[in-house]
Structure formats: structure tokens, C-alpha cells
Amino acid sequence: MKILLLTVFTGIGATLAMDAWSLLRKALFDLSAPRFDWVGRWLAHMPYGRFWHIHIADAAPIRGEQALGWSAHYLIGILFAGLLPLLAGPSWLDQPTLGPALIIGVATVAAPFLIMQPAMGAGLAARHTAHPWHACWQSLLNHTVFGLGLFVSAWIAKTLFG
Template sequence: MVDAAEFVASAVLIGTGATVVMDIWGMVRKRLLGVPSLDYALVGRWLGHLASGRLRHDRITASPQVAGERVIGWAAHYLIGIGFAGVLLVMFGLDWARQPTMAPALTVGIGSIAAPFLVMQPAMGAGIAASRTPHPWAARLQGLVTHTVFGGGLYVAGWLAHLLLNP
């Protein structure tokens, strides 16, 4: 029972922290490089339509808006981050959360690029690995960098969670 509580607390703290790091990176990237962040309202729009049975869109921006799509999208963004932290803990165990190391965090962070490349982008009309976007390789590189930053965030948040849960 203690391990289950520790697992949930660790996944929530690590996933939330890593997602915050990724969002800070998005703000820095926009300010320094002029690269806009993902509009999470579009993720919420896709999820809203998914709930009514529509999986794929030719262009998610052309699909009708969904009530509360921004809130839905941001909530999903953080829940997905928590989910990937859970994947990290399932793969590498609670011992990782008790003594975080960089390699497992980067493995999961970089591996998480599969979700947008193979699920979200195709479903939202951007094609597999952004193949239907104006600059696919730029989008792929930005995605890879962002998910690598997420992996670094998993590591940093792992240490912070460890310090919070084990004073």
C-alpha cells in the first residue's frame, strides 16, 4: 500500500514538474527563436471531437470549436506528462524515483515523441511525424528537442520529488 501511494505521488510530482519544464522551454523558445508553442486548445478540440467518435481531422484548425477546449487541452497536456512519468516508474521502478538518474529520464522523454508523431499529428491532420506540415523536418526537430527537454525535466523533477517525499 505504501508503494502504491509513493508511486502515485511520485508520478504526479515528477510528471507535473517535467511538464512545467517543457512549458518553460516553450516560452523561452518562442521568445528567443520566434517558434510558437503548441496551442493546447487544439488538443482539447481533438479530444472533444474524439469523445463524439471523430478520430481524424484533415486540419484540426478547420474543425468546429469544442466548449472548454482550452481547459481540456491543458488538462490533457499535464495528465499526459503525469502518464509518462508513470511509464518511467513502471519501466525503471520506484528505486529510480528514490535515486533519479539521467539516462532513464531521457529515454522516456525522447521516447515520448512517438505519441505526437504517430497519434496526435496524424489524427489532427499534420500527418505522421508532421509530414503534411509546411516544414516537416523543422517540426520534427522542434518536437525532438522539446521531448528531450521533457526528459531532462523528468530528471530534475525526479530529484525535487525525492526531496519533497523524503525530507
């Protein structure tokens, strides 16, 4: 039960760190934030057999898509945090180290590059966007911040619940 509590806290904290980074980059550089309403729209179309879209913005809006997208964002963050005790061992939660957290954080960029962006019409690694390298770089930065957030959140969780 302790591993589950620490993992959930770590995943939520890391996802919050990623979201804080998105707000900061919007304020400092006027870069748009990720569209979790589009993630919700993509997921909401799946029960109807629609897994791939030419452009998700053109798909019919679904009631509750924003809440679904944000909920999925945090659930995915928790699931990715679960990779740390699974791959680095449960003891990682007792003594978090930066290396495994950064490796997991950076590795999670594969999900948008290989699954979400293609399925929502942006192409593999955002190649159908106006600036693919920029989009990829921003995704990589976001997921690196997620990795840093895994490390910091795990230390906070250890301190609070350890």
C-alpha cells in the same frame, strides 16, 4: 502511495519544464508554442465519433477546448512519468538517474509523431506541414526537455517527499 505522489510531482514538473522551454523558445527565436487548444478540440470531438481530421484548425471549436487541452497535456505528462517506476523500477524514484529519464522523454515523441499529428491533419511526423523536418526537430527538442524535466523533477520530489 509514495510512488504515486512522487510520480505525479515528477510528471507535473517535467511538463512545466517543457512549457517553460516553449516560452523561452518563443521569446528567443519567435517559434510558436504548441496549440493545446487544438489538442482539446481533437479530444472533444472524440465522443462524437470524430477521431481524424483533415486539419484540426478547420474543425468546429468546442466550448472548453483550451482547458481540456491543457488538462490533457498535464495528465499525459503524469502518465509518461509513470513509465519510469514501471520500466526502471520503483527505486528509480529514490535515486533518479538521467539515462532512463532521457530515454523516456525522447521516446514520448512517438505520441505526437504517430498519433496526434496524423489525427489532427499534420500527417505522420508532421509530413503535411510546411516544414516537416523543422516540426519534427522542435518536437524532439520539446520531448528531450521533458526528459530532463523528469530527472530534475524526480530529484526535487525525492528531496521534498522522499
